[in-house]
Amino acid sequence: MSKVVKFGGSSLASAEQFKKVGDIIRADKERMYVVPSAPGKRSKDDTKVTDMLYACYALAEEGKDFAKELKAIKARYEEIIKGLKLDLSLNDEFKTIEKNFKEKAGSNYAASRGEYLNGIIMAAYLGYEFIDAATVIFFDEKGDFDAVKTNDVLSARLKKCKNAVVPGFYGALPDGTVKTFSRGGSDVTGSIVAKAAGVDVYENWTDVSGFMIADPRIIDSPESIDVITYKELRELSYMGASVLHEDAIFPVRQEGIPINIKNTNAPEDKGTWIVGSTCQKSKYVITGIAGKKGFCSINIEKDMMNSEIGFGRKVLQAFEEQGISFEHVPSGIDTMTVFVHQDEFMHKEQQVVAGLHRLANPDTIDIESDIALIAVVGRGMKSMRGTASRVFAALAHNHINIKMIDQGSSEQNIIIGVSDEDFETAIKAIYDIFVITRI
Numbered sequence: 001m002s003k004v005v006k007f008g009g010s011s012l013a014s015a016e017q018f019k020k021v022g023d024i025i026r027a028d029k030e031r032m033y034v035v036p037s038a039p040g041k042r043s044k045d046d047t048k049v050t051d052m053l054y055a056c057y058a059l060a061e062e063g064k065d066f067a068k069e070l071k072a073i074k075a076r077y078e079e080i081i082k083g084l085k086l087d088l089s090l091n092d093e094f095k096t097i098e099k100n101f102k103e104k105a106g107s108n109y110a111a112s113r114g115e116y117l118n119g120i121i122m123a124a125y126l127g128y129e130f131i132d133a134a135t136v137i138f139f140d141e142k143g144d145f146d147a148v149k150t151n152d153v154l155s156a157r158l159k160k161c162k163n164a165v166v167p168g169f170y171g172a173l174p175d176g177t178v179k180t181f182s183r184g185g186s187d188v189t190g191s192i193v194a195k196a197a198g199v200d201v202y203e204n205w206t207d208v209s210g211f212m213i214a215d216p217r218i219i220d221s222p223e224s225i226d227v228i229t230y231k232e233l234r235e236l237s238y239m240g241a242s243v244l245h246e247d248a249i250f251p252v253r254q255e256g257i258p259i260n261i262k263n264t265n266a267p268e269d270k271g272t273w274i275v276g277s278t279c280q281k282s283k284y285v286i287t288g289i290a291g292k293k294g295f296c297s298i299n300i301e302k303d304m305m306n307s308e309i310g311f312g313r314k315v316l317q318a319f320e321e322q323g324i325s326f327e328h329v330p331s332g333i334d335t336m337t338v339f340v341h342q343d344e345f346m347h348k349e350q351q352v353v354a355g356l357h358r359l360a361n362p363d364t365i366d367i368e369s370d371i372a373l374i375a376v377v378g379r380g381m382k383s384m385r386g387t388a389s390r391v392f393a394a395l396a397h398n399h400i401n402i403k404m405i406d407q408g409s410s411e412q413n414i415i416i417g418v419s420d421e422d423f424e425t426a427i428k429a430i431y432d433i434f435v436i437t438r439i
């Protein structure tokens with residue numbers, strides 16, 4: 001077996017955390033390639049180094065003095081180096097960074113230094129080779145990730161070394177300029193390295209023991225998920241569950257490499273396995289619940305709408321013309337409802353309404369705001385009778401009015417719309433009926 005291990009910012013925030021990471025890596029020879037994030041928060045009120053870098057560079061860009069801010073960033077790294085008793089100086093690196101900031105090397109370059117410097121420290125600490133991600137991870141002229149070139153260069157490079165550290169979050173454009181993925185992108189790097197190295201497992205180490213069935217800010221100590229499929233994860237992440245970057249599943253998914261989410265602070269915990277498919281039944285009928293507030297519904301009524309060919313297209317065109325994407329479109333006989341993100345829709349509301357009148361000529365248009373959407377996801381639902389009825393019974397008992405119901409054809413999820421103010425109660429009610437009382 002061989003593994004790629006990625007460690008998140010909180011796992012590398014201090015020398016103490018670095019030591020835990022070192023122990024984890026040394027405990028298992030199969031952990032061959034390491035992808036570090038930049039140092040994260042040491043406590044709740046702390047600032048991530050990535051955010052410090054963005055702020056520092058913003059000053060440089062405005063031509064202001066940034067010496068104090070850069071010194072504070074350097075101090076974060078020096079504290080780690082000192083705590084690990086390493087014979088390593090980053091003086092030259094910081095001189096280069098200062099020079100490049102003055103020459104306005106760009107905010108992508110600035111942010112990437114967080115991972116770059118942490119990678120240098122990690123490689124020195126482990127005695128592993130350091131591979132600058134800008135030499136092995138590539139974006140094309142348009143700024144899109146170049147999967148083919150990256151895989152060719154990176155796999156050839158990794159073949160030459162048994163152990164290496166590849167910093168997360170960034171790569172290079174064809175002209176060599178540094179470019180980052182979106183925030184949290186070290187997860188993506190980990191997945192890319194796992195694919196290129198052809199390992200058996202991609203371990204993603206963070207500060208929680210995997211995915212929880214529901215958001216711990218709403219449910220007190222929710223149970224964790226042992227095994228989840230890529231598909232289920234996609235549904236839950238889309239609805240706001242965030243442990244892993246959304247794009248991180250794609251490179252490994254193509255290769256059938258499972259991801260294991262693990263906790264640096266509790267390495268014995270099994271964590272969550274993310275797999276392509278599994279015969280393992282989830283403990284409960286549902287695998288997870290997630291949701292988001294802040295949607296609007298635009299209810300469009302027109303007599304005989306169901307027999308008017310092209311009506312749906314015209315309605316959606318009114319949204320497309322304003323650059324608004326829709327989330328769900330449940331329809332009735334003479335009605336059609338479009339769910340959109342409130343913050344995207346709000347400023348263009350009247351243009352959309354005008355477009356609807358012009359294109360679809362409806363009888364009435366009625367807009368409702370502050371709606372929350374909740375997804376109840378589970379591969380077990382397909383073969384189970386009564387899942388929907390349990391969801392609805394739980395909500396009814398809690399006096400929650402359901403505004404929308406949508407079950408995808410995959411039968412792996414049920415999406416329910418409730419008002420924003422019922423959001424937390426609804427999640428608690430669903431969690432309760434499936435996980436606590438298990439009726």
Ligand code: ASP
Pocket residue numbers: 008009037038048050051114168169182183184185186187
């Ligand atoms: N350090 C970057 C961020 O804060 C990337 C990462 O941690 O994955 O977004």
